[in-house]
Amino acid sequence: MSSLALYDTLTRTTSPFVPLKKGEVGIYLCGATVQAPPHIGHVRSGVNFDILRRWLTKSGYNVTFIRNVTDIDDKILHKAVHEEMPWWAVAMKYERAFTDAYDALNVLPPTYEPRATGHVTQMIELMQTLIEKGAAYAPGNGDVYLEVRKLSSYLTLSRQKLDDLQPAADADETYKKDPRDFALWKAAKPGDPSWPTPWGPGRPGWHLECSAMAHSYLGEAFDIHGGGLDLIFPHHENEIAQSEAAGYAFAKRWLHNAWVTASGEKMSKSLGNSLQVHELLKTVRGIELRWYLGSAHYRSMLEFSHEALAESATAFKRIEGFLIRSVEILGVQPTPTISQTFTDAMNDDLAVPTALASISEALRTGNTAITAGDKPVIASAANEIRGALEVLGCDPFDPAFAGAGASEDLNSALDGVIQLALAQRTAARERKDFAASDQIRDGLAALGITIEDTAQGPRWSITGNGSK
RNA sequence: GGUCGGAUGGCCGAGAGGCGAGGCAAGGGACUGCAAAUCCCUCUACACGGGUUCAAAUCCCGUUCCGACCUCCA
Structure with missing residues (x-):
């Protein structure tokens, strides 16, 4: 038996995962700033950490998964002006877009999804x-800053030196003790939303909210803090600074997912528009997009291309096709089981690509067994494959992906109609009237129904793309 | 300037001293009335130059190129 080892950005090494409390895991994942529709880079993070969560759950842990929503920040306020909507309506609109995208990709809802604006009290x-401990100061202009020079462990996550940092171009140094001190809280500007505080009305700084919410739901210390690679500095450094200065042990381990790149570069805003989740879902199903996003190792850059996505979807359909045929032959859905090779791969810092190789092997075994009519082998292969797909969140039998399906009555009626047509075709084939036989197959194909002749007789499936 | 990644076959993408990961595409074959599906075979790659070693894609030194972060970022 192997046990789970995970990489830790703090130590830059992979080490055995030991939870703070036996059988329990607390995870905080930095979620979205809801100021635009999600592109695939955003949801890659969601998918990667969903796989981690599912694997921990499968491994027997009780997982508390917190993913925040940043529903107040500069960009949202700008967007509100641009879209001529209240800022809170903008935030809600895009929060829904993210939720829809997560749902389409079968990313499990977090245990709790706190919004920044709901946690001003905690902030x-x-x-x-922090002020009592002398770590932060309110210079009187309504801002509150953290004094980074006082922190011995500042920048340990990104391994930088304070003096090497380029000072922010837009820093207002009138009130800061050091240009690198960052704002915990921002004084209200005319027309902007604000909340009252002992230091004057204002709104949350980005970093503060995550420290406050992580503390609220996971306590002073918790197991895993996750996010995208680009959050290491400044966001996660600042979270550590705030939380440790307040006396909290904070995150025990840091996991960061790599980007989706396009032409070698991190997805930019302009590219992001064409790679929005809802756009891509016009070309592939959610389960296929998830398969694609989850198939690379979470710490590797994923080079996006429409071709690669299409290929990935093809590969997935092959796996899915086997599971469907296995149900047709066995009459029951596979019972998810986890193989040792899959376990070993996942326990090795979630080595999904290696785990996928074990699926390919089981797939070949299973398909060969179908040809041979070897039901026990079909069953064990199907069980193993479904077990793996379940952990990866790509189980085709998961009700999450069955949403748009027709009712059982309708399916049953449709099957009856097609069987009538297939009976005609079989009769035509028996009298060697292949013209008539092919006419029926072509006719069904035009309706998006594909016919395949197998050793067990003809089978049909809806593959779409029928001519209009 | 500082910090951190990366370069693997037609494409995607693992591996991290010794057994050709895997997938997709392509070609050939089996099966089939044809098709589809499936199976089998083929396609022996690790940016470059040195070095260490019995053995290097993997370790070391150097070089080139690409990318990320440095207070908006998944």
């Missing part, structure tokens, strides 16, 4: 603690 408490 004020945290700032009070």
